[in-house]
Amino acid sequence: MQDSDVFTGRVVEIRRYVVPLQPYAPTDNRERWDLWVKAADGTERQFVITSRTMPARRGHRVAVALDGPEPVGIVNLTTGGRLNFAQSSPTALFQPRDVIGPVALLFVSVLIAAANDTSGVFLLAVPLAVLYIPLLMTARGLTNAATAARAEDILDRIERELGGPPDRHR
Secondary structure (H helix, E strand, C coil): CCCCCEEEEEEEEEEEEECCCCCCCCCCCCEEEEEEEECCCCCEEEEEEECCCCCCCCCCEEEEEEECCEEEEEEECCCCCEEEHHHHCCCCCCCHHHHHHHHHHHHHHHHHHHHHCCCCCHHHHHHHHHHHHHHHHHHHHHHHHHHHHHHHHHHHHHHHHHCCCCCCCC
16 A cells, blocks of 8 residues: 555664754654655655654554655554554644744834834734734644544554454454
8 A cells, every 4th residue: 555645564674762852842752763664566765753652663564654744653564553643742732932923023012112102013912922822822732633633544544444463353
């Protein structure tokens, strides 16, 4: 099964890396996996996955679910395990760099108010600055939920079409 949203093959190499804690990273997950999968036709692809767990080992037959170029889940066809990366390691809703926008907006509004000797600019700038972070967090939460739902749909389709391991129910 080599659809645009699924890549199936055998794991030929897998490596786990723990990256140093970065204060402005989009997620608090520090673990990264380099996964090399070889398809039946001989093509190999590398997937860089940010996840705390990986339900596959070298030699296992897997199907990697893709959302565009990004891996969003994996089904281990050898063991029957599966993992939705979007659910297990979602992007953090609040990121420290998010405060830059509201602070810059307030700073610019203070400069405009001082230059024009008017305070009317605050009627627009202050509510925008106050609402910016909650709106951004809501948008990230909705994006995470939509990505997780798409990944679940792809993982369900993989399991329906390819099934699990032959001795799964023994």
